[in-house]
Amino acid sequence: MSLVLEGELRPGMSAERHAWWPVLAGLAAMYLPTCVGLAQGTWTQNAYAHGPIILILAVWLIWASREELAQFAGPASPLPGASLFAGGLLFYLVGRSQEVEFIEVASYFPVLTGLILMAWGWEGLRVLKFPLLLLLFLIPMPTFLLDEASLPVKNLAIHVVQGLFGGTMYAVRRADAMLQVGDQQMTFFMATLGLDCLPALAAIGVLYVWFTRPRRATHSFVLLVSMIPIAFVAGVLHTALLVLVTYHLGTEAGQALLHVFAGMLLFTAALLMLMGVDYLLRLAVEPGPGDFT
Amino acid sequence: MMYRRRRMLIAGLAMLLSGPAALALKPGRLDSTQPPVALEYALPPVFSGWRMDNRLMQTHATDETSAAHGRVVRRIYTNDQGESVSLMLTYGGDDNDALKGRRPEENFSVQGMPVSHVRRDRIQLPGASLQVTRVTVVTTASGGRTEPMTYWITVGDRAVRNRGQWLAAQLRQGLAGRSVETVQISVSTLADDIPKAFVDHDRFITNLLAAVSGPDLSRLTGYRPS
Numbered sequence: 001m002s003l004v005l006e007g008e009l010r011p012g013m014s015a016e017r018h019a020w021w022p023v024l025a026g027l028a029a030m031y032l033p034t035c036v037g038l039a040q041g042t043w044t045q046n047a048y049a050h051g052p053i054i055l056i057l058a059v060w061l062i063w064a065s066r067e068e069l070a071q072f073a074g075p076a077s078p079l080p081g082a083s084l085f086a087g088g089l090l091f092y093l094v095g096r097s098q099e100v101e102f103i104e105v106a107s108y109f110p111v112l113t114g115l116i117l118m119a120w121g122w123e124g125l126r127v128l129k130f131p132l133l134l135l136l137f138l139i140p141m142p143t144f145l146l147d148e149a150s151l152p153v154k155n156l157a158i159h160v161v162q163g164l165f166g167g168t169m170y171a172v173r174r175a176d177a178m179l180q181v182g183d184q185q186m187t188f189f190m191a192t193l194g195l196d197c198l199p200a201l202a203a204i205g206v207l208y209v210w211f212t213r214p215r216r217a218t219h220s221f222v223l224l225v226s227m228i229p230i231a232f233v234a235g236v237l238h239t240a241l242l243v244l245v246t247y248h249l250g251t252e253a254g255q256a257l258l259h260v261f262a263g264m265l266l267f268t269a270a271l272l273m274l275m276g277v278d279y280l281l282r283l284a285v286e287p288g289p290g291d292f293t
Numbered sequence: 294m295m296y297r298r299r300r301m302l303i304a305g306l307a308m309l310l311s312g313p314a315a316l317a318l319k320p321g322r323l324d325s326t327q328p329p330v331a332l333e334y335a336l337p338p339v340f341s342g343w344r345m346d347n348r349l350m351q352t353h354a355t356d357e358t359s360a361a362h363g364r365v366v367r368r369i370y371t372n373d374q375g376e377s378v379s380l381m382l383t384y385g386g387d388d389n390d391a392l393k394g395r396r397p398e399e400n401f402s403v404q405g406m407p408v409s410h411v412r413r414d415r416i417q418l419p420g421a422s423l424q425v426t427r428v429t430v431v432t433t434a435s436g437g438r439t440e441p442m443t444y445w446i447t448v449g450d451r452a453v454r455n456r457g458q459w460l461a462a463q464l465r466q467g468l469a470g471r472s473v474e475t476v477q478i479s480v481s482t483l484a485d486d487i488p489k490a491f492v493d494h495d496r497f498i499t500n501l502l503a504a505v506s507g508p509d510l511s512r513l514t515g516y517r518p519s
Contacts, residue, residue, distance in 0.1 A: 019297065019298040019301045019302070020301060021305070022301055022302045022304070022305020022306060022309075023301050023304055023305045023308070024305075025305055025308075025309060026304065026305040026306070026307070026308025026309050026311075027308060029308060029309050029311070029312045030308050030311050030312060033312065076296075076297060076300075078296070078300060082300075085304060085307075086307075089307060089308070089311055092311055092315070093311060093314055093315050093318060094318075094464060094468070096311075096315040097315040097316070097317075097318035097319050097320070097467070097468070098318075098320065098463065098464055098467040098468065099389075099390065100390055100391075100392060100460075100463075100464070101390070101392075101393075102392045111308075114304075115301075115304060118297075118300050118301070118304065119297060119300070119301065142392035142393070143387075143392065143393050143394070143395055143399075144392075144395065144396075144399060144456065147395070147399055147402075147403055151402065
């Protein structure tokens with residue numbers, strides 16, 4: 001885009017900005033109450049503790065693209081935009097009035113996509129695709145899907161923990177989802193294994209890839225896929241630590257650890273492992289000096 | 294450019310109106326005068342040879358997740374033949390939302406109790422059939438005994454078999470202005486002979502529901518007498 005064109009656009013830009021006030025007010029009227037609801041419930045759970053950070057980051061990314069978007073002179077797509085937007089409002093109405101949080105939060109996607117299409121067309125969508133996708137992590141997954149996804153991982157993790165301690169003084173015995181550690185019994189809920197953190201860990205993986213921006217798509221892809229075994233290993237470490245604390249300091253200390261430090265330990269361990277994988281990939285995929293800057 | 298500003302203005306107004314519109318669509322606006330449902334009184338303490346006897350509670354599988362999140366009625370019924378049946382009714386809480394609620398078998402597997410033989414079935418009641426689900430749980434409470442269980446779910450006054458129907462019933466009745474509560478009722482016995490246990494459940498449930506009065510019956514089973 002030439003400087004001349006940009007100069008021509010400048011005078012109109014403050015009026016252009018005013019055009020956005022109704023939309024911003026509307027978005028606030030719709031989604032601030034939603035955020036309050038999330039903050040009171042879903043965001044207090046380990047699985048969605050990443051919610052506020054994701055939201056702030058996405059808003060900031062959209063804000064940061066404003067100069068780039070202001071220069072668009074390309075055609076908007078009012079018809080597809082308006083239909084998506086209207087469908088999104090309908091979703092919002094149903095979700096909010098019937099208190100189905102999943103539908104209420106997910107409605108942001110057609111609403112925002114529709115607005116972007118109406119204002120800037122497909123080109124605008126291309127610019128804003130990352131914050132749009134990032135916001136997907138705000139949607140609380142239906143409980144049964146989350147259970148179903150983490151159940152096989154859970155069973156495997158219990159076996160691995162039992163294997164780790166097999167033949168040691170801790171005499172860990174397993175009966176279904178119970179572990180007997182000394183004379184303490186531990187029941188394995190998802191939280192025990194850190195598996196309730198899976199959505200948050202996935203969000204971390206995506207953010208890491210976006211911020212480090214590997215040169216090759218395969219590199220990004222391997223990083224993202226590696227989040228699955230990393231989450232698993234972090235879960236096993238977390239459980240092993242829990243077994244040790246429970247054995248030496250008792251069930252209460254174990255529970256305290258679970259509630260206070262569990263998330264932090266898991267995220268730190270997962271992030272360190274991800275950085276390790278990234279380092280190895282950089283060594284293997286992008287050899288040569290100057291690549292580590 | 295002019296068109297864009299007009300579009301943004303219309304979109305903004307539509308969004309500002311969505312908040313109040315959602316409020317107007319909230320269920321319960323039509324019958325706010327109705328007293329809250331007290332389902333524990335709908336279940337008779339004594340019927341056809343069965344008596345409530347909660348001393349044996351600890352031996353049965355407890356669905357702790359439901360107990361923590363919704364309102365729960367748990368009862369043990371015994372009869373003169375020395376048989377005992379565990380009955381659990383949960384309503385409200387997270388289970389009101391089809392996407393957050395868990396079915397009994399999901400709760401048990403989350404708690405680490407192995408669940409097997411999940412299948413759909415029907416119980417013939419006089420003039421209607423009740424859609425139920427059969428599951429078998431291995432309870433940790435009584436040292437690994439099998440506990441066959443028969444349960445069903447109703448949303449408002451409608452019985453649902455799967456999660457799609459659950460969500461559909463929740464939205465349909467909610468949007469019609471009725472406040473909807475999801476009820477899960479399960480009946481279980483400690484037994485090794487599983488087919489026989491399910492026959493016993495059917496007999497127990499038929500007798501129990503025969504002793505429940507009209508409006509409560511439709512609330513508990515989704516069955517509307519014609």
